[in-house]
Amino acid sequence: THRDGNPHICIVGSGPAGFYTAQQLLKGHPSLRVDIFERLPVPFGLVRYGVAPDHPEVKNVINTFTQTANNDRCSFLGNIQVGKDITVTELLKIYSAVVLAYGAAADKLLGIPGENLPNILPARTFVGWYNGLPEDKDLKVNLDTETAVIVGHGNVALDVARILLTPVHILAKTDISDYALEALRKSSLKRVVLVGRRGPLQVAFTIKELREMIKLPECRPVFHKEDFKDLEKISPDLPRPRKRLTELMHKTCFEPTAADVKLWNEANKEWELKFRLSPVEVLSSAGRVTGLRCAVNKLDGSSFENQKAVITDEHVDLPCGLIFRSIGYRSLQIDPAIPFDKKHGVIPNEKGRVIGVPGLYCSGWVGRGPVGVILSTMTDGFDVGKIILKDLAEGHIPQHCRPGLQGAMKILEERGVKTVSFSDWKKIDEHEIQMGEKFGKPREKIADIQNMIKILTH
Numbered sequence: 001t002h003r004d005g006n007p008h009i010c011i012v013g014s015g016p017a018g019f020y021t022a023q024q025l026l027k028g029h030p031s032l033r034v035d036i037f038e039r040l041p042v043p044f045g046l047v048r049y050g051v052a053p054d055h056p057e058v059k060n061v062i063n064t065f066t067q068t069a070n071n072d073r074c075s076f077l078g079n080i081q082v083g084k085d086i087t088v089t090e091l092l093k094i095y096s097a098v099v100l101a102y103g104a105a106a107d108k109l110l111g112i113p114g115e116n117l118p119n120i121l122p123a124r125t126f127v128g129w130y131n132g133l134p135e136d137k138d139l140k141v142n143l144d145t146e147t148a149v150i151v152g153h154g155n156v157a158l159d160v161a162r163i164l165l166t167p168v169h170i171l172a173k174t175d176i177s178d179y180a181l182e183a184l185r186k187s188s189l190k191r192v193v194l195v196g197r198r199g200p201l202q203v204a205f206t207i208k209e210l211r212e213m214i215k216l217p218e219c220r221p222v223f224h225k226e227d228f229k230d231l232e233k234i235s236p237d238l239p240r241p242r243k244r245l246t247e248l249m250h251k252t253c254f255e256p257t258a259a260d261v262k263l264w265n266e267a268n269k270e271w272e273l274k275f276r277l278s279p280v281e282v283l284s285s286a287g288r289v290t291g292l293r294c295a296v297n298k299l300d301g302s303s304f305e306n307q308k309a310v311i312t313d314e315h316v317d318l319p320c321g322l323i324f325r326s327i328g329y330r331s332l333q334i335d336p337a338i339p340f341d342k343k344h345g346v347i348p349n350e351k352g353r354v355i356g357v358p359g360l361y362c363s364g365w366v367g368r369g370p371v372g373v374i375l376s377t378m379t380d381g382f383d384v385g386k387i388i389l390k391d392l393a394e395g396h397i398p399q400h401c402r403p404g405l406q407g408a409m410k411i412l413e414e415r416g417v418k419t420v421s422f423s424d425w426k427k428i429d430e431h432e433i434q435m436g437e438k439f440g441k442p443r444e445k446i447a448d449i450q451n452m453i454k455i456l457t458h
């Protein structure tokens with residue numbers, strides 16, 4: 001096997017964490033090589049498959065990732081599922097260091113009776129569906145109902161609500177998948193109710209996303225005065241982002257602008273914020289969802305940050321025909337030999353060093369947990385890159401004598417696994433952009449892996 005005397009680093013996952021860690025490593029060392037392994041034939045993780053289609057500006061980070069991938073010392077190996085096609089243990093023997101940056105591919109359950117009925121969906125798979133993620137393209141979602149309930153008050157919940165309620169002619173100009181657009185065109189939804197365990201001071205969404213919902217064409221917010229009436233007194237003492245967010249909710253409820261009121265009066269759809277409710281049971285009839293029963297909570301604790309929801313004996317039933325749970329993502333263990341914190345769904349680590357395994361690191365959501373925007377994932381990726389460079393400089397990582405890419409390719413070839421390179425991705429990318437042009441969309445994503453591969457063999 002060829003050994004060039006330079007450190008070879010392997011990164012598992014090509015989302016923001018993988019790419020930003022790679023960027024830092026390449027910048028901080030003159031000769032080390034980075035190989036990025038990705039389960040799918042296409043790169044960029046949740047930037048491609050999570051970020052909402054109507055937020056194209058967020059996806060500009062792809063330009064930076066592409067520059068990294070174009071670096072001579074960086075290789076992209078798509079279509080390789082680490083843990084199945086090659087194990088982390090094998091990678092650790094071939095590479096000087098391995099960085100796990102494989103994100104969070106599962107979700108948390110509500111754990112209530114009736115949760116397995118049709119039309120109770122994780123927000124995660126619905127997001128994958130409208131974004132053309134191969135494994136979610138056949139999701140069964142029945143939009144022939146007037147009311148949907150989303151459990152959760154985070155940005156993903158708002159993304160789902162916005163996609164459900166945005167006029168279809170607006171979505172038609174985005175890179176939303178064609179089948180999702182078709183289904184939304186036929187949708188009967190008039191109302192989306194967002195349910196949270198705690199109160200308005202604990203919402204997890206941010207002001208930009210809230211403002212977008214308030215300004216959504218043909219749609220009105222339904223806020224209940226009793227939820228917001230006492231907030232004016234508390235608001236001046238809140239930390240700044242929370243203060244602005246709270247003030248916007250308060251203003252929307254009590255002093256909307258004339259323009260907003262005009263828009264809302266003409267609206268034929270609505271979204272509603274409901275607080276202090278914990279789902280306890282899915283209501284159904286003849287196998288179809290008819291509602292969500294929730295326990296009414298009271299909040300326990302003095303400061304808003306650590307107030308806890310405590311359920312009372314009181315219940316409310318929210319009639320609906322579709323339910324999304326948007327209560328968080330969770331990472332999976334991909335190699336039984338690698339430490340994993342099953343309770344929190346993350347890899348146990350200290351500043352990105354996986355505890356107990358020299359040469360193994362983690363970056364992004366898989367290590368820090370599934371919270372934070374691309375920017376915070378960037379900071380994390382850079383920090384982990386710096387830690388690895390430090391460990392290299394101090395001799396904690398073998399500098400050479402590791403076969404790297406050639407060693408990995410040998411194993412993959414023996415197993416008959418075909419890799420997809422970054423120039424292959426560029427062909428898929430071009431094809432998607434061309435297909436999109438026909439419909440006035442930035443791209444039409446290929447949602448079928450076989451069809452992606454077909455383009456490459458033509």
Ligand code: FAD
Pocket residue numbers: 012013014015016017018037038039040043044045046047050051052055058080081082083101102103104105127156159334363364365366371372373374375377
């Ligand atoms: P990911 O982006 O999930 O990347 C992980 C990669 O690893 C994926 O490509 C995956 O296919 C790959 N992988 C998984 N398993 C394996 C395996 N076994 N072998 C090889 N590869 C594997 N942030 C913003 O700033 N703005 C937004 O508008 C925004 N919208 C969001 C919307 C949604 C629905 C979600 C869920 C998140 C959003 N975020 C947004 C947050 C942002 O997406 C995350 O901060 C970021 O993507 C986390 O990066 P990551 O690299 O840790 O994980």
